[in-house]
Amino acid sequence: MTLNYHRSIATSKPWTFLKLLFVWKASIWKAVYLELLSFLIVYGIISAYRSFEAVVRFFDNRLYYIPMELVLGFFCTQAFNRWTKQVESLGYVDSVALMTALYLRGNDEQARIYRRSIVRYCELIQVLVFRDISMRVRRRFPTLDTVVAAGFMMPHEKELFESYNDKLSSSSSKYWIPANWAFAITQQAWEEGNIESPYYRVVLQEEIKQFRTKLAWVFNYDWVPLPLIYPQVICLVVHFYFIVCLLSRQTIISDHVMKGEIDTYSPVMTSLQFVFYMGWLKVIEALLNPYGEDDDDFETNFLIDRNIAMYMRILFEMKKYISSSDILFSAEFSRVYVALV
Template sequence: MTISYSDKFLSLLLRWKGSLWKAIWKHLLLFIFLYYCINIAYRFFMTPVQQELFLRYILIFDDFTKYIPLTFLLGFYVAMIVRRWWACCQLISWPDHLLFNISALIRGSDPETRIIRRTIARYAILTSVLAWRSISLRVLKRYPTDEHLVSSGLMTREELAIFKNIHVKVDPHQKWFVPVNWIQTMMVRCFEKGTLTHTNELRVLLDALEKFRNGFFQLFIYDWIAIPLVYTQVSTISVYGYFAFALIGRQYPSVNQFREPVDVYFPVFTILQFLFYVGWLKVGEDLMFPFGADDEDFEFNYILDRNLEVSFLIVDELHNQVPPVYVESLKDDIELLHTKGSANLTNHPQRQHLRKYKMKEGDKKIYFEHKVHPMTASVVSETHSACSFSDIEQAMLSPNHDNEGIRRLGRETEGALKEASAPAPPYPSISSSGPQGRTLAAVPAGDGPPRLVTPRQSISAHRAAATGLTNHRPS
């Protein structure tokens, strides 16, 4: 059975948990009650003279509402709170990264190594409980005392005695870092014993532990340093002040200022404004402290249950586990299949923005540009040389190269370049035998005198000229 978009919208509209209606229904009922109290008093208990005077006050109060920059104040306030809320969400510490490194580097199936890995996983969950119960109402109600930690198996009696002997004068409840220190000590002892064979392995584990610890520390900062109370008061007073003026300014009298009958018994647009603005304010108030027990607050108890199960899977049951791999799997074809439902979905593959660009046929031709002396005109030639540049380079780089063959290839290349250039350069080409039998060719060097270069340097210069790039290699 297919659910239409109208049914989805209706289900979202009628949803109660975490909804707008649950957040503001008390405020909305109070606003409507006060509105109709004033409306009834105007209609049935005022004389015509009093109604005329009250009509003037309606116009004045309605004009007052235009001077409250409600959209600006609420927009900036809620945007700042949402950024803060999302930052807190990203700082929730998950032990997966730490325990994956533990399982990969502290290897072994003997009882001692298994106990080390499982103890580190238990200490990671214990750290989460000790840290989160200081800021989360859900975790505090679940583990109000240290005895509850012993009853759940997160801490032994010996560990509880050691934990209680640690005294912190500034804040005795902030001892959540003690299990982190225990984990660090176990890592160092594994390195001293030889379970960790290199300092880099210890460094990886300590970095993962530091990242795990930093999430708790940052959450404590967000819980400690709240948004300034002045800003919260400004936003709250502006919203409730706006609708206090709207109680009178949005009344519908029996006649308007032009003595025309205008009578609407239900203020539709005022109610919509109340839903938007007060609901917007409630969003900021609910997200300001996401560690409570409201519908949209962080589910730390679920996170603890999930982390406990996954942690022991990683360090114990999944340790050193891999499915068997067979040689026959090399011949297995993998094909990504579609169901009937997924095949009918719209597909938007990646498309490059130059996919429809077409070059002109003339722009596709390869050409060589031979630079000559600045006093003469540059000549563009499409004539191919008698021998390729790669032939000369391979002949020069070969261990048993033939000097006479190199000179012959150099002369052929020089002759081809002469034929492709018109008029000839003012500096004549000079062929001479350089060190180790390498052929030297004179080519102009900018505005200065000609310099002697090897065929490889000459070829590189012509290649750079053909591609339009400048070669800055030293001569």
Template sequence: MTVTYTARVANARFGGFYKLLLLWRGSIYKLLYKEFLVFFLMYLALSITYRFLLNENQKRSFERVSLYCNNYANLIPVSFVLGFYVTLVVNRWWNQYLCMPMPDRVMCAINATVHGSDERARMYRRTLMRYCSLSGLLILRSVSTAAFKRFPTIDHVVEAGFMTRFERKKFENLRSSYNKYWVPCVWFCSLAAQARNEGRIRDDHAYKMLIEELNAFRGNCGMLFHYDWISVPLVYTQVVTIAVYSYFLTCLIGRQFLDPAQGYPGHDLDLYVPVFTLLQFFFYAGWLKVGEQLINPFGEDDDDFETNFLIDRNFQVSMLAVDEMYDDVPVLVKDRYWNDSEPRPPYTAATLFQKYLPSFQGSTFDMALAKEDMQFQQLSDIEELNEETLSSQFPLLSRLLQGVGASPLASSAALSAAFIPPGSRSSLIKRSTNNVSGSYNSLYQENPQDLPLPEPLAQADEEQPSTPMFYTESQTFFAPSKEAVPSLVDCIQTSQDGETTA
């Protein structure tokens, strides 16, 4: 039976786990005490032999062997292989439990889809549920020793009421050399189709939902069969077992306390009981025992799955749900908090303090900011094309462009088109800090062609009309010609509500 101790550790407190160390059933002491005693007796026998039965020459030889074993024992990767092995086994153990065939979803689907209060409708519901339980029983007796001991033959299954004699005859007449746990699922599908033709299942959507729930149940049965068939690779289990036991066989010799008079490094004390070696054996061998117990949870160990309990529970609950509870609904009444907009269930005296605890509002609920940091900033105060920001956007690229070509005037027009001079007409496209709506209209109060060009741009236009340029303190940019400037302004359109879009 599963050892449950969750109630003992419901609250974390000082010494909360100490009580668990005194439990015997399901404990590591019960699993390991025989191996622990064998290891200690073997160590004690070697120690007595070394101290009292060997002569001086034999002692020196034993000491050299002991030092050799102690030096090379750590080459065995016990922690590495054992850690990965136990992690794999524990994950596999929990996944097997998640695949246990529980009929709860199927019984709710049968109750909701197979309608009728007459005897035939009741027979449909009970038979469908019995087929589902029969499939789960057949797979459990195939993988669990406890379930097989309870139902060793098909006659016991028939005698228990999971199968009729006529169904047993059809089951045995089906010629197949493979496990036939899936046969009741096929019967289930055929019987559900018959109920659909008779109108017991009212529409195809309900029939589809019922078959999907059965397939999920059958899938869990199939996964249990595959978990029982495909074990953890034997070579992995053998490697872990050999690594652990060979390591401690080496420790039997290498961890002996040698004569301190010989002056061997690390052998200054002469104790009779190797405390830390025994603790190491307890931990590593106990870790191996965990994997040994969980690798097949369908046995009869203390922490194995209670398959017989699950068989009883599933059969009783499922039959109760599809038969006696069908169409048995309590009277529809107003609940206790019908007129309360904020219903609050009552508290007992032991839990009254929880009523006054504040509810969680979010991790930033109590965050504080300075008053000046909480002031909204107007978007009109932000200049979109700041000249200083634009001139320093590409400092490295600007320095490289100074040396392109024989002279600044020899650069191509395509390269000059990638840059916009700070003093061009496009720099006028920005919001005024005083009047936002007025700034939009001010862009179009005069003809863009009549606007004066910046001084560097005008000088460049006189010297080289085709490729004008302007200068800054550290950079030289090529500006578009006068004919190209109005095209930038023409791309700006003003909507009726005063917003400017490019």
């Protein structure tokens, strides 16, 4: 059906017919846009072929405008510092177990329960934190029932833990609850005489606090990542740099090319540069979230199993060792020097 535009030009004004140029339906633009697009593409190909050398030189002379080393180096430093802090905050339960075995004394059943519960609660904090930041641990402990089945939490403790859902919002973390239980046991053990001195109690509580603080830092680093615009800029810079290299590193074939230049058919040095810069970017990506599932990410499940085995050995398997005089106590001992080859 013919488009009726009489109403649009009923009144003669300077812009009346100008408005008709922007009508799409039944317009000249709709009729010829495919042919026009084909013409422009062919023209652009021919034009690019004729001016290819100028384009290559243009991009090659301005490639240094992109500060690759500065951008990658600065961002890698920030990511590495965060990664280092997270390594330091992984949470090894050795100190807590050693201080518990040393200061919480007694061979009766109640004392053994106190010692084991304190370290178990500390390990429970780690399991709860890792469940929320590591997919590997999340698959291992998808629910609190699996945490109970693994022995980190007792059924009545699970009910008490879940009862805080009514008192706290669902978005509030509850990692402090096992730490509070551990502090309560140290206080009770001191009142019952299993911890002989208030100083011993304070030292033990300080170890528990430091362990909890480290895991709090782990959670905070996962909760507050680097601003999104930062990795976006880095990713954009690196990829745009090599997009420009597709043009700037082309070999120019013309009469006025410098004599002696070799056409290697493949960009050898640019390929090395790609490996180094892109590898640098991959290093940063791995450092940003070390609790993922990449080859170099933290083995969180191994750390949990290692802590379990370690505190079991410290609390139950290690016997008192009475040292005897060694060779250094002998009056006839003389220094032995080993010749360096």
